[in-house]
């Protein structure tokens with residue numbers, strides 16, 4: 627039995643959760659709190675000191691992208707073609723900066739300061755704005771509409787879809803739904819992925835009040851919320 631261990635939020639584990647669900651593998655979603663995380667770390671159970679990890683029969687896999695590649699392969703979301711697979715990896719690795727920019731705001735205890743720093747990320751020259759503009763351009767350039775230009779949905783889509791739209795869930799002080807509205811290609815992309823039958827089935831039990839509402843079709847349509 628595989629065990630995916632992470633906090634009780636979508637964050638860096640959500641793409642892995644979708645891939646594991648669609649892989650048909652036997653797996654358990656284990657949610658831990660900060661104290662449990664510290665205990666695991668102190669016991670030396672985290673290969674690189676962070677979550678998520680996937681505990682398998684062969685050993686533990688750390689790093690969200692490594693887990694995603696592993697589970698995504700089982701689920702059929704890693705292209706067979708080497709060039710296509712490399713473009714998928716390129717997209718995944720290229721997404722690093724936006725995650726790192728947000729990471730700098732997580733540890734800020736003072737809420738006003740946290741909001742100020744996050745708003746700065748979304749100013750015209752902020753790191754988040756730069757990343758959104760880049761994603762907007764890349765999605766616009768994709769001939770298939772999938773993030774890495776693949777023939778079908780890939781693990782790059784699972785990562786982009788879950789990590790990008792989760793920012794606008796209201797769970798992050800200082801980041802609002804309106805901030806994604808100026809990006810038509812990204813909104814169209816949301817429509818494509820959220821309406822994909824595999825994604826729709828995965829979130830079929832999620833309601834509009836759930837933290838994961840941003841993954842539902844119509845989440846960012848003009849007349850919702």
Ligand SMILES: N[C@@H](CCC(=O)N[C@@H](CS)C(=O)NCC(=O)O)C(=O)O
Nearest residue numbers: 637638675676677678688689690691
């Ligand atoms: N590069 C790692 C980063 C993982 C990471 O930053 N995990 C955060 C949660 S999103 C964590 O474990 N934070 C605990 C802490 O720093 O106290 C990955 O992608 O898995």
